[in-house]
Amino acid sequence: MSRALGDLQYKNPVNAVDDESKPPKARRASSSLTPVRGDFLSNDPYTSQRMLQSNRRYLLVIVSDGVSNRTDDTALIQHVMKLSMRGMRADDIAQEVTSITASRPTSDNASCVVAMFDGQQS
Numbered sequence: 001m002s003r004a005l006g007d008l009q010y011k012n013p014v015n016a017v018d019d020e021s022k023p024p025k026a027r028r029a030s031s032s033l034t035p036v037r038g039d040f041l042s043n044d045p046y047t048s049q050r051m052l053q054s055n056r057r058y059l060l061v062i063v064s065d066g067v068s069n070r071t072d073d074t075a076l077i078q079h080v081m082k083l084s085m086r087g088m089r090a091d092d093i094a095q096e097v098t099s100i101t102a103s104r105p106t107s108d109n110a111s112c113v114v115a116m117f118d119g120q121q122s
Contacts, residue, residue, distance in 0.1 A: 054119040057118055058118075059084065060116075061080055063110075064108075064109050064110060066102070066109040067098065067101045067111070069108065070101050070107070076097070079097075090115060091114070093114045094112040097110075097114075
């Protein structure tokens, strides 16, 4: 969520070399004194395109760091696949993943999207 909406202080980095008289939090990158360093975080998405085979099924699971930092990727996918094979709907699987993760002590933001595709017919 930080990349898209929040934590603006990380999007315009502090530069400690332009004015030593200002406190560190007030120092900003200055184009006249130092080269522009760019943002620490970007909200520009990385995208790619994949061709699906009509005779295969596909699973797409998108999670925030609140989920991925708390579970192993392989274990997560195996759990999602197991629930899918039991006939559970994608939105119910996503809800379960976030509920389990958010219920743990010191949990972070837990977001999950699950999409299931049947090859070219989807």
